[in-house]
Amino acid sequence: xxxxxxxxxxxxxxxxxxxxxxxxxxxxxxxxxxxxxxxxxxxxxxxxxxxxxxxxxxxxxxxxxxxxxxxxxxxxxxxxxxxxxxxxxxxxxxxxxxxxxxxxxxxxxxxxxxxxxxxxxxxxxxxxxxxxxxxxxxxx
Amino acid sequence: xxxxxxxxxxxxxxxxxxxxxxxxxxxxxxxxxxxxxxxxxxxxxxxxxxxxxxxxxxxxxxxxxxxxxxxxxxxxxxxxxxxxxxxxxxxxxxxxxxxxxxxxxxxxxxxxxxxxxxxxxxxxxxxxxxxxxxxxxxx
Numbered sequence: 387x388x389x390x391x392x393x394x395x396x397x398x399x400x401x402x403x404x405x406x407x408x409x410x411x412x413x414x415x416x417x418x419x420x421x422x423x424x425x426x427x428x429x430x431x432x433x434x435x436x437x438x439x440x441x442x443x444x445x446x447x448x449x450x451x452x453x454x455x456x457x458x459x460x461x462x463x464x465x466x467x468x469x470x471x472x473x474x475x476x477x478x479x480x481x482x483x484x485x486x487x488x489x490x491x492x493x494x495x496x497x498x499x500x501x502x503x504x505x506x507x508x509x510x511x512x513x514x515x516x517x518x519x520x521x522x523x524x525x526x
Numbered sequence: 527x528x529x530x531x532x533x534x535x536x537x538x539x540x541x542x543x544x545x546x547x548x549x550x551x552x553x554x555x556x557x558x559x560x561x562x563x564x565x566x567x568x569x570x571x572x573x574x575x576x577x578x579x580x581x582x583x584x585x586x587x588x589x590x591x592x593x594x595x596x597x598x599x600x601x602x603x604x605x606x607x608x609x610x611x612x613x614x615x616x617x618x619x620x621x622x623x624x625x626x627x628x629x630x631x632x633x634x635x636x637x638x639x640x641x642x643x644x645x646x647x648x649x650x651x652x653x654x655x656x657x658x659x660x661x662x663x664x665x
Contacts, residue, residue, distance in 0.1 A: 401543055402544035408537075424529055425533075434538040435638075442552060447639075478651035487629045488562040494602055511619060
């Protein structure tokens with residue numbers, strides 16, 4: 387059953403990115419262009435997502451186990467450190483250059499767009515590099 | 527500052543769907559959705575590999591399902607050179623793994639749990655993203 391949930395969650399997430407147009411990097415760049423012609427839509431995407439997901443975490447985190455798995459698995463890392471700031475800054479720079487972040491970039495592979503493919507391949511190389519240099523943080 | 531192209535209703539609706547996906551994945555599978563984490567773990571570890579693959583497959587199927595139901599074309603525009611896309615991809619890939627999350631992992635899943643780390647990460651990548659666009663537009 388958890389396999390089906392994984393697939394369905396992915397599909398719903400991908401539809402959400404499409405409905406909200408966040409799949410289009412131009413729309414994301416419009417949000418980051420706060421000092422120019424600003425498109426606040428991305429903020430509404432986040433508000434919509436948080437309104438739905440937040441109550442779930444707070445209602446069910448005291449449950450002993452999830453429906454289709456033995457335990458909840460996420461880290462409770464609370465450390466605010468250099469890696470958090472440096473990593474987020476590198477990500478922010480790449481995001482601002484193109485308007486692409488991991489979710490929309492992967493979802494846009496559906497459109498068989500060469501630019502998305504180049505970005506996603508480079509992003510996967512970036513994942514490997516972080517792993518290779520042992521920078522990976524498994525936590526939020 | 528001028529407000530342009532603002533689509534609050536579709537943004538809110540699409541965002542709610544994203545929140546629903548995060549909630550389902552947590553409630554049933556006990557895991558947090560962070561696309562950078564799922565994608566890099568799919569590549570680098572055997573744990574949950576099939577689940578991670580199916581999630582990513584779903585993420586790509588999502589826009590196709592949308593197109594089938596609405597009969598609408600999905601338009602995206604990317605104007606960067608392949609070189610710049612490559613540089614940005616490397617920054618996004620290495621950066622998200624170093625900080626442990628991206629727009630979904632820190633920005634949605636993390637903030638949903640009121641994680642201070644995720645709030646700090648989100649504020650940081652938004653400020654740097656905004657500054658990058660500002661610099662790009664001035665040069």
